[in-house]
Amino acid sequence: MPVDDIKPTRSGLLLARRRMxxxxxxxxxxxxxxxxxxxxxxxxxxxxxxxxxxxxxKYAGAQEMMAVAAMMEGATGVLLAALxxxxxxxxxxxxxxxxxxxxxxLEPVMVKKTLAQRGYGILGTSSVIDDAADAYEDLLMAIxxxxxxxxxxxxxxxxxxxxxxxxxxxxxxxxxxxxxxxRFIVNQRDEMERQERTRLRRIKKIKAKRAGSP
Amino acid sequence: xxxxxxxxxxCIYACTRFRVRRTTLLPRDEYLRIMRMSxxxxxxxxxxxxxxxxxxxxxxxxxxxxxxxxxxxxxxxxSFQHAIAIAPGDLQTxxxxxxxxxxxxxxxxxxxxxxxxxxxxxxxxxLIPAGEVDSALLDRLLxxxxxNEVVEALQGWRLYPVLAEYYRTCGEQGIFxxxxxxxxxxxxxxxxxxxxxxxxxxxxxxAYLRFEIDITNMRNLIRLHCAEEACDLxxxxxxxxxxxxxxxxxxxxxxxxETEGEFVNAFLQTDIVPVLAQAMRELRQDPGFSSVDAxxxxxxxxxxxxxxxxxxxxxxxxxxLHHLESLSRRHPFSVLPVLAYLERKKYEVFNLRAIARxxxxxxxxxxxxxxxxx
Numbered sequence: 001m002p003v004d005d006i007k008p009t010r011s012g013l014l015l016a017r018r019r020m021x022x023x024x025x026x027x028x029x030x031x032x033x034x035x036x037x038x039x040x041x042x043x044x045x046x047x048x049x050x051x052x053x054x055x056x057x058k059y060a061g062a063q064e065m066m067a068v069a070a071m072m073e074g075a076t077g078v079l080l081a082a083l084x085x086x087x088x089x090x091x092x093x094x095x096x097x098x099x100x101x102x103x104x105x106l107e108p109v110m111v112k113k114t115l116a117q118r119g120y121g122i123l124g125t126s127s128v129i130d131d132a133a134d135a136y137e138d139l140l141m142a143i144x145x146x147x148x149x150x151x152x153x154x155x156x157x158x159x160x161x162x163x164x165x166x167x168x169x170x171x172x173x174x175x176x177x178x179x180x181x182x183r184f185i186v187n188q189r190d191e192m193e194r195q196e197r198t199r200l201r202r203i204k205k206i207k208a209k210r211a212g213s214p
Numbered sequence: 215x216x217x218x219x220x221x222x223x224x225c226i227y228a229c230t231r232f233r234v235r236r237t238t239l240l241p242r243d244e245y246l247r248i249m250r251m252s253x254x255x256x257x258x259x260x261x262x263x264x265x266x267x268x269x270x271x272x273x274x275x276x277x278x279x280x281x282x283x284x285x286x287x288x289x290x291x292x293s294f295q296h297a298i299a300i301a302p303g304d305l306q307t308x309x310x311x312x313x314x315x316x317x318x319x320x321x322x323x324x325x326x327x328x329x330x331x332x333x334x335x336x337x338x339x340x341l342i343p344a345g346e347v348d349s350a351l352l353d354r355l356l357x358x359x360x361x362n363e364v365v366e367a368l369q370g371w372r373l374y375p376v377l378a379e380y381y382r383t384c385g386e387q388g389i390f391x392x393x394x395x396x397x398x399x400x401x402x403x404x405x406x407x408x409x410x411x412x413x414x415x416x417x418x419x420x421a422y423l424r425f426e427i428d429i430t431n432m433r434n435l436i437r438l439h440c441a442e443e444a445c446d447l448x449x450x451x452x453x454x455x456x457x458x459x460x461x462x463x464x465x466x467x468x469x470x471x472e473t474e475g476e477f478v479n480a481f482l483q484t485d486i487v488p489v490l491a492q493a494m495r496e497l498r499q500d501p502g503f504s505s506v507d508a509x510x511x512x513x514x515x516x517x518x519x520x521x522x523x524x525x526x527x528x529x530x531x532x533x534x535l536h537h538l539e540s541l542s543r544r545h546p547f548s549v550l551p552v553l554a555y556l557e558r559k560k561y562e563v564f565n566l567r568a569i570a571r572x573x574x575x576x577x578x579x580x581x582x583x584x585x586x587x588x
Contacts (some may be wrong), residue, residue: 038357067575068524071568074283076340080319083326086387115441120395122434124319124454127521134503138230 006181006187013156016185018177027170030163037160039101048149055142062135069132073082073125084120087113089137091144101159103152109142221414221547224302229547232555233302235293238264238561242588248569249579252578253278256570267288279574286563287342288467291316293559294344301552304413308549310346311404312556314372317345318397321371324355324364326390347371376400392452401429406457415548418541422534427458427486432486433522435465436512445469460484477516478509489519493529497584525584532587535561561587 006012069078089111095102123142127169238265240248248256260282260289261269268285276284294313301309320341327337334356343349351367358364365381368374380393399431405423431454438453447466464480471477481487482505491508495501515522535557542554565586572582 049294064577067571067577068585070571070575071577071582072524072528074287074564075280075571076283076342080323080326081330083323083330083337084390086390113440114443115389115438115445116388116449119388119391121322121391122437123430123455124322124394125397125435126275127527128524130440131521131524135460142271171443209422 006097006185008185008192009082010189013182013185013186013189016178021177021181023170023174023178024086027167030167030170033099034160034163034167037101037163038158039163040098041156044153044156048146048153051083051142051146051149055139055146058139058142060136061138062139063130065132065135069128072128077125078132081133083120086119089113090139098152098156099159101156104148105184106148106151108141108144108146111139111144111185146196222302225305225414226547227298228305229551232297232551233336233546234560235547236551236555239558240565245565245569248566249583253282253573256566256573257282260285260566261534282570283545283567286566290559290563291342291344291349294556297346297552297556303370305451305549305552308413308419309552309556310374311325311347314343314404315398316342317347317371318373318394320347320352320400321355321368321377322346322354322365322390322397322546325361325393327356328358328361328364329390372404373397373400395452402455402457408581411548414542414573415545415550418545419549419553422538422541424459425489426459426534427455427462427476428484428486429489429534430586431455431458431460431462431465432484433527435469436516436522438470439516440521446576459501460486470519474510474513474517478506481509481512482506488534489530490526493526493533496532497525497529528585528587535587 006016066078073081090109091111092107092109094105094107096105097103110117112131113129120129178203239549241255248259251259257278258267267407269281272281272284272288294316294492298306298309298313306574320343323337323340326332327334327340338353341352343352344434355367358367358446361381368377375395377393380389380396382405384418402423402588406420426506427437435450439452450466450469451462454465456462464484468477470478479492487508490512491503491505494511495503538550538557538585539554542548542550545551563588568585569582570583
C-alpha cells in the first residue's frame with residue numbers, strides 16, 4: 001500500500017509505524033551489509049592487486065622461457081611439443097556466497113600437469129620444454145586466480161552499487177516519507193480529536209442552554 | 215669391397231668432401247658480426263651466403279625470425295639429404311641411421327597432427343626432412359586422414375617394427391609419448407648395433423654415443439626428479455636409454471638418493487663429472503672449479519628439485535662437439551668426419567636460429583651468446 005493511501009486513522013497509524021520499523025530495520029541491515037561488502041571489497045582488491053602483480057611477473061617469466069625455448073629448440077620444436085598436448089587445460093565454475101552475492105569460484109582442471117600428462121616423450125624433448133611448459137602452466141593458474149578475484153570484485157561492485165541505491169532510497173526517500181506520513185497522521189488525529197472535543201463541548205453547551213430556557 | 219684394414223678410395227673421397235664442406239661453415243668471427251646485426255640485416259647477410267636460395271623461396275610466406283628459422287631448417291634438410299647421397303657404402307648406412315632422429319620427429323608430428331586434425335600445411339611447416347624419410351613420402355603421409363593409414367605406409371621405415379609393436383589405438387592417452395620414447399631408444403640401439411663395430415672409427419663413435427646416452431639419461435633423470443609426482447622404477451626404466459657406459463640400475467639407485475654425501479660420492483663415479491667440471495670452468499672462467507664442485511652443483515639442483523641450467527647444457531654440448539672434432543682429426547678417413555660435419559652443420563643452424571629468436575625476443579647479445587655452440 002503506497003504511503004499516500006494510508007488513511008489518518010488509528011489502523012493507518014499502526015500500519016505506518018509497522019512500515020517505519022520495517023524500513024529502519026532493513027536500512028540498518030543493508031547498511032551493515034554494505035559495510036561488510038566494502039570490507040570484503042577492500043580485501044579482494046588488495047588480493048587481486050597482489051595476484052595481478054604476480055600475473056605480470058609470471059607473464060614476463062613465461063615470455064622469457066618461451067624465448068629460451070625458441071632459441072634452443074626453435075619455434076618448430078616448441079610447436080611440436082605443443083602439438084603433443086592431449087588434454088586441453090580448462091576450468092570449472094562454481095559460486096560461493098558472500099553477503100548474499102554469488103562470487104565466482106573457478107577451479108582449474110588439467111592446468112598443472114605431470115610429465116606423463118603433457119603428452120610429449122621425454123626422450124624427444126629437452127628440459128627447456130619442461131621449463132616453458134611449467135612457466136605457462138603457472139601463468140594459466142595465475143590467470144584463473146586473477147579472473148576469479150576480478151570477476152568477484154566486479155560482481156561485488158555491482159551489488160554494492162545496488163545496495164547503496166537501496167540504502168539511499170530508504171534513508172532519503174522511504175524513511176523521510178514515512179516520518180512525514182506518521183507526522184501527518186498524528187497531526188490529523190490530533191486535529192480530529194480537537195474537532196471532536198470542540199463539537200462535544202458545543203453540543204454540551206447547546207444542551208445546557210436548552211435545559212436552562214423555559 | 216676393399217680388404218679389411220684398407221680404406222676404400224670412395225671413403226677417402228667422401229671424407230675429404232665432408233672435411234671441405236666443414237670449412238664452408240660459419241666461423242666464429244662471422245657469428246660475432248651477425249650478433250651485431252638486426253634481423254633484416256641478418257636475413258640480407260645470410261642471403262649472400264649459402265642460405266640465399268631458401269630465403270628467396272620462403273620470403274613470400276614468412277618474415278623476420280620465422281623466415282630465418284624456416285630457411286636454415288630447409289637448408290639443413292637439403293645438406294643432410296645430400297650427405298646421405300654422397301656417403302658411400304657403410305658410411306651411407308651409418309649416416310642414414312644417425313639422421314633417423316629427424317624422421318622420428320617428423321613422423322611423430324604427422325601422427326599427432328593427424329589425431330588432432332591440425333591443418334596439413336601447418337604440420338608441413340613443422341617438418342624437417344633431414345633423414346631417410348624424404349619429402350615425397352612425408353607429403354604422402356600428410357595426405358592420409360587416419361593414423362592407421364600413416365603407420366601402414368611406413369612399413370619400409372627402419373623403425374617401423376617399434377611403431378607396429380607399440381601402436382594400438384589412434385589417440386590413446388599417452389601412447390604417442392610412449393611410442394616416441396621407444397623410437398628414440400630403438401634409434402640408439404640401432405646406432406650401437408654390434409654390426410657396425412667393424413668400420414673405421416666406429417669404436418670411437420660408439421664411445422662418443424655412449425657418453426651422449428649417459429648425458430641424456432642423467433639430464434632426463436633430473437627432469438623426472440623435478441616433477442612434482444614421484445615416479446616408479448618402471449618409468450625410469452622406460453625413459454632411460456640402454457647402452458650407455460653408466461648402467462640403468464645406477465640411475466635407478468641415484469633416483470632414490472636424498473643425502474648429499476651419498477649423491478656426490480655416487481655421481482663422482484660417473485664419466486659425466488669431468489666433462490661437467492670442464493664446462494663449468496669454461497662457462498664461469500674459473501680454472502679452480504673441480505669435479506667435486508661440479509658434483510655439488512648437480513646435488514644442489516637435485517636437492518632443490520630444479521632442472522639443469524640451460525647454459526651449462528650448452529657448455530657440455532660445446533665440449534662434446536670439440537671432442538668429436540678432435541676424434542675426426544685423429545681418424546680422418548672414417549665415419550667420424552661425416553658425423554663431425556653433420557653435428558657442426560646442425561649446430562650452425564641451431565646457432566642462427568638462436569640468434570634470430572633471441573633478437574626477436576629482444577634478449578641482450580651477451581645472453582644470446584651463451585646459447586651459441588662453437
